[in-house]
Amino acid sequence: MGEDGFLELRGVASRYGATQVLADIDLSIGKGEFVALLGSSGCGKTTLLRVLAGFISPSAGEVKVRHRDVTHLPPDRRGMALVFQSYALWPHMTVAQNIGYGLKLKGVARAGIAARVAEMQSLLGLDGLEGRKTSALSGGQRQRVALGRALAIDPEILLLDEPLSNLDARIRLSVRHELRALQRRLGITAIHVTHDREEAMVMADRIVILNAGEIAQQGTPEDVYNRPASAFVAAFMGAENVIALNGAPEGDRFMLAAGVANAACGVPLFGRPLVSGPVEARFRPEAARLCSADEVAAIGPGITFRGEVAAVSYPGGHWRHAVRVGDREIMADGARAFEPGAKVAVHVPADALFLFNSPAAAPAPTVSRTPSGKVYA
């Protein structure tokens, strides 16, 4: 990826009437980068995409392409193309007419349109369908036509608003890879809105996680998955098990106090700015290792919770257990099934344990040291 800061947003805010939807968004995207805007429903993903495309004027801030301010340019003068979730194809037009639509608006001559449409059809595997009305196409074919219409105008930037969400699960998996391969081959810069975590993970160079109109974290898929910067991001990225603990930093370790279901133990700090006091411990069901209470051996650094199996199911590949740990219920996967009522141990390896100071416990990001050997209540 070349040209850093190819597409830049600085201090972008947007509101609908009195409702603030985006606040102070700073984002810098490199040429040829594939960025996923990931967030739950209503967090402002589509609004951000529409600000980029020029369909909405931001209430503050600026949008720049190659250091040129495009904030107040109309959509058709930004070198961008938007693919809508609904595809927004013309049902009474043929595949060829739909793909050529943007070129016709630009006043391109007929022969030029025909050549470009043929090129797009062959690129997207739509050969032979040029005369078909789009109302007589499958979902996957419509999605390709919408992509063809967007790419036909040779945009520098492709904006994708959940373009795969109307496809059935199996087609969606293959289209993800096709779209990503096409984007790489064309070297086009892409911003892809999705609420599907796995889709963002497998497609994007960088994931930007939005929460209530603000950027909660941005980084490579591996970064946001393994090093979530907040409890919100950890939960959003699948670490939904949560247990309240107490602890304090000591050197390069964080010492966790004994709790109702765990013995005191220490885990590496990994540079996290944790302070003494209550912490929220989060982990994924698949990161936990389940064994019977009497076989808890030292399985490596991490924390082990004692619990009782409440329910077990088989979603495929592993057994998923609901385990009562103190007054909480957590989910933990195992290679074998434990019966409800079984006393078990749930071990969470240190590198899969995400710790965050509870909001009330983190007034200032200072790292305090504790006298060694103390129990932190």
Ligand SMILES: Nc1ncnc2c1ncn2[C@@H]1O[C@H](COP(=O)(O)OP(=O)(O)OP(=O)(O)O)[C@@H](O)[C@H]1O
């Ligand atoms: N035209 C509008 N007028 C008023 N409020 C709006 C309008 N469009 C969107 N909103 C509100 O702005 C917020 C952000 O909407 P947006 O469509 O950007 O969210 P999103 O993250 O794309 O959600 P989804 O994944 O459900 O599409 C929501 O609370 C929504 O109700």
